[in-house]
Each structure stands twice: as C-alpha cells, then as structure tokens.
Amino acid sequence: MPATPTRTTTSRRQFLALLGISAAAVSCGTATASGGGGGGAQIKKLKYQGAVGSVTLPELAADLGYLGDVTLDWVGNTISGPQDIQSAATGQTHFGGAFNGAVVKLASSKAPIKAVVSYYGSDQYSYGGYYVLEDSPIRSARDLIGKKVGMNTLGAHYQALLDIYLSRNGLSKTDAAKVEPLVVPPVNTEQSLRQKQIDVAVLSGVLRDKALATGGIRPLFTDFQLLGAFSAGTYVMTQRFIKENPDTVRTFVTGVAKAIEWSRTTPREEVIARMTAIVKKRGRNEDTATLQYWHSYGVAETGGRIGDKEFQLWLDWLGDRGEVKKGQLKAADLYTNEFNDYRKGA
Template identity: 70%
Template sequence: MTLSSRRDFLALTLVGFASSAVGCGTASGGTETKTLRYQGWAGTVLLPELTADLGYLEDVKLEWVGNTISGPQDVQSAATGQVDFGGAFNGAVVKLATAGAPIKAVIGYYGVDEQQYNGYFVLEDSPVRGARDLLGKKVGMNTLGAHSEAMLDIYLERNGLSKEDIARVEPLALPPVNTEQALRQRQIEVAVLGDILREKALATGGIRQVFNDFELLGAFTAGTYVFTNRFIEQNPGTVRTFVTATAKAIEWTRTTPRAEVIDRFTEIVTKRKRNEDADTLKYWKSTGVAQTGGRITDDELNLWIDWLSDRGDIKPGQVKAADLYTNEFNDLAKTAKGQT
C-alpha cells in the first residue's frame, strides 16, 4: 500500500464515521442513563473495567457488548451510537472530529513511558538495523493510519528518508495477538509490539528492537476516551462519574504495587468468563498515561494535528486542539492542577 493510498484509507474511513455520527445519542428526556455500553479487548483489562471492579463507578454500570481490535473502530462505534464511549489514539480523534463527528475527548487512558511503549522488532538474524533497511519491508501493526504508522513515519522522516522512500515501506494490519507469530514465521520483517505482548515476545527471545516510540518522543499520553457531544449534554453527571472514577483508577495503578495490580487484572478476567488467556497479564507494567488522572493537554493533540497536516490529511489551521477535548468532568485532574 502506498503512502497516498494509506492516507486515502484513513480519510475515507473517518469521513464515513462522521457521516454516520450526526444526530446519534443514547439518552432521552430528563433522566440520565446509568449504564454505559462499551467494547473490550480480548485478554486485556481496560481502565473502565478496573474502575468498575474497584467500586469507583458508584451507581454507574458498564455493559460489555463485545470486543474490538482497533481504536478507530471503537470510536466509530461511539460516534454512531453503538456504544456510549470509545477509545483511540489521539490522531484518530483529531481526524474524526475534523471530519465533522460531534465527539469530545474527556480523559487520557494510555500512553508511552519507559515501561509502556511500542517497539518495532525484527528477528535476531534480520539484516534490518536502521531506517533505510526498512525499504521494501513489511511492518505488521494493529491498525493502519493510527499510532503505530504515525511512529513509523516519524522515525523514517527523522532518519532522512524522503516521502518517496517512506512509501516503499509497507505497513500491514494484523490482529495484535497474531503479530509476533507472523514475525517468527517470516511473513513480515518487522512487528510492532507493545505492552504485555511485547514483554511476552521478549521473554520468549529471538527478537531484537530497532526503535521504539519512547525513544522518538519521550513520555506522552497517546490515546483518549471520547463521548458524543449529545451524550455529554444529556448525561453530564454520568460522564463526570465515569471520568473522575477512571482518573482515580489511573492513580491507583501508579500507587499500587505492580504485583497487586496484576493480581487484580487476573481476577477481573477470570470473573468475567470470556474464555480468555489471562497468562499474558503478568507482563503488565504501566498505563503510560503522562498527566495526573489522565488530564488532557493541547500538546498531546497538537502532535497529531501536525502529523496529519504534514501528511495532507487535514489542512493547516483547520482545527485547534483545545476544541477537541475537555477536562471539565475530571475532578481529580482539576484538583491536581489547582482548578475549581
């Protein structure tokens, strides 16, 4: 797939999201909903799932409607009213909002730090050592036009490759649970591995890292949860409960011993009985969320506004970061900032 066609893929997908989203909402009348529908990830405990298990959601309940395999698909489902909230990397949120979807980011939920990062791995005997070695190579990642492809583009550009050269590197979308296997079977030359899947692959051995996104950009929150504007207007109390409770759960993971966090995750997966493998949870290290309680900042969205502008996906100055998010419902983050 060429660089041009990758842009077209993302643009068409997100414009489709926006055109489906107008007018969608779930609450009606004057009564706020106390049940939030959402999609999970197989073998993973989402922050809201941890939040609920810790009892922080109070009278708000979560209703699992199935699993997703990508952030863009998750926020599409939120924008079109199939679920009540969804999470994706901030570039997808920027593009979706720019395309006209009436959504608002309310809290950061994953990010990049020294422990939580996405590495670009090859087999130990691979000739790939640097950026130019990636020309003509297949790079397996969970979603095209999202976080992993953005990091790949930034890495290649910073190492002097032209747009024509970058177009010769071939990102391929693969389910995260199959990416390591595809690398070991030499179906791809590079695998993007993060979080527990990265740690599991490293424990097995036989692979080495070419680069990672923490080396590129340092620590930053990379993804946010979103609601539609209409849902927020109709259910402000429920949104506040959800956001503030999730913020507390983020801080719980920071202050609780890692072994205890992993035990809690394992209990959650066992209790929900979705026929999942909980073994990989032992590799968890961090949420990677940069700000206290998942507070969102302009810089975390400007990163992707600049990237999308450079790609030609949006026009320079078309959108302002401050219009895409709110910290209004995050009582914990506002307290940390000394706000009222």
C-alpha cells in the same frame, strides 16, 4: 502458518472507511446514547465495548467502586480503536477509545465528539517496539528503504510513529514512501518476522515480552525512545451526551482518573490480582494468562488529563499526509478536562 500480510492500499482504505462517517450519520445515533434530554434523568448505565482477556480502565474503576451510581453495560468486544469511537459517535455505545490520531480523523469528518480522558500511552514499562532479527542488516532508518514493516493496522499509532522516526532521521518523503507498512495480525507478527515474511515487526505488551523471552530479535527503536512518555489515546463521548449528562460524565471521567492513579501507586502484583479477579468474575470464558505481563496503562499525565500536545502531534502528521486540512481543527477544541475532578487544581 501466519496470515498473509495485507497490502497497504487495501488496509488503508478499510481504515479510512471506518472513520469516514458524516455528520448526518452521527445525528442518527440510537436514542439510548443520546442522554437525558428535555430535563429528564441523566443516563447512569453506559454502554461500551471491552477487550478479550484484559481489563479496561472503566472496568477497573467500576470494580474499585469509583463510578458511584454509574454502571457499565458491556455490549461486546472490539480490537479496533477507530471502530470503537465510531460506535460512540453514532450512538451505539456511550463512550469509546482510540489513538488520538484516529480521534482527529473522526473529528475532521464533523463528528460532534469530544475527548474526555486519556486511557493509554507509552512509558518505560508499556511501549511499542519495532523489532528486527538479531542478524538483520537493518541498523538505521535508511536501512528500511525497500523493507516491509508489519503492524496491527495502518493510518494509526504505529504507522504514525514509523513516519516520525523516518522523518527525524533524515529520510525524504520520497525515500520514506519506499518503506512498506503492512497489516499483520498481532498474534502472527513475531512468526512473520522469524519466517522473514516481513523485515520489521511492531510488538507490544505480552506479545513483545514473549518474543523477547524467546530471543533472536533486537529493537530498532521504540515509541518511548522516540517521544518519551506520552499519552496516546483518549475516551470520547458525543457533545450531545456530555451536555445532557454532565453529572454522569463527571463521575465517569473522575472514576477513570482515580483508577489510573490506583494502578500507578498500587504494587503491580496486586493490580494483576485484581484484574484477574475481574476477568474471572465476569464469566466470559477468557484466558487470564496474559494479565501476568501487565506493567502499566502508560498514561503520562496525572489522572489522564489531556493537553494540546496529545493532539497537536497527530494534527501535524495528518496535515502533512493530506488527510486533514491544515488549520481545520485546533487541538484545544478536541478535548475537555472540565469533568476530571481528580486533584483538580493540584
């Protein structure tokens, strides 16, 4: 049986709690994530969190030999972007990745972090879709009033895209508030839709492909249709770590950039084979079947370079929601491309 969808208020509170850390908490991070300091040797082993059954861009970069003398130290897995960047901000890891809106939210709490390279996004191959049953009466944004939309978490990528879709299709804030986003575990989302526990299911990746193969569902819209190709998430590091370990950061960022382009220009079958070998080699007893559905990382810009637009959209969205004070942050202050040497100047 699918898990019971979680009510909006509870999940939103949990999400904001993940991001509600103070500058004081950040300053108390572990010494291992602080950097060389005092002119000492720069840190070359980077602690990070991975994901079960998949290969992150840093892991791919390491396997391809793009990280030089920098190595990765896996400390566990995560399914939460906000938790991942919180771990980086508090010094439990050296880098973490999340949806750019979550990065904005964390920065607004005065966490001294900086985005250094994009790592995922949406394109024609990799995207998130909002699906309804084939015979559903839902055909437009207005049809969503009073309906339930199941997604993996609230206050993040998929709720943001839902809000933008409703706004661009003429719904007032009052009417949009009547659309109910609910948290449903990704593995249960398709079943929840088919059993009519929810009216719309947000599906992506292998779960989307499997659901489409089964049939009986159709897309209402996708984030790619809504915004075109765009980079949606970035890896962040603390400003202190960047300052004290500039060579390590440059190697890491440029290596990830090279891995993005390798995955983009290499035949898909070869990329999947490489990823499968990486997962098997690390020996964590993981299922590699889902790797067969990989299409792309979805990063829009060459080498994962970041631009103002990657953050401005979410600054505006969070400002309209009252979660970030308008004018508190500038997009250009949230990221740096200084350490990305992939085809610099090209």
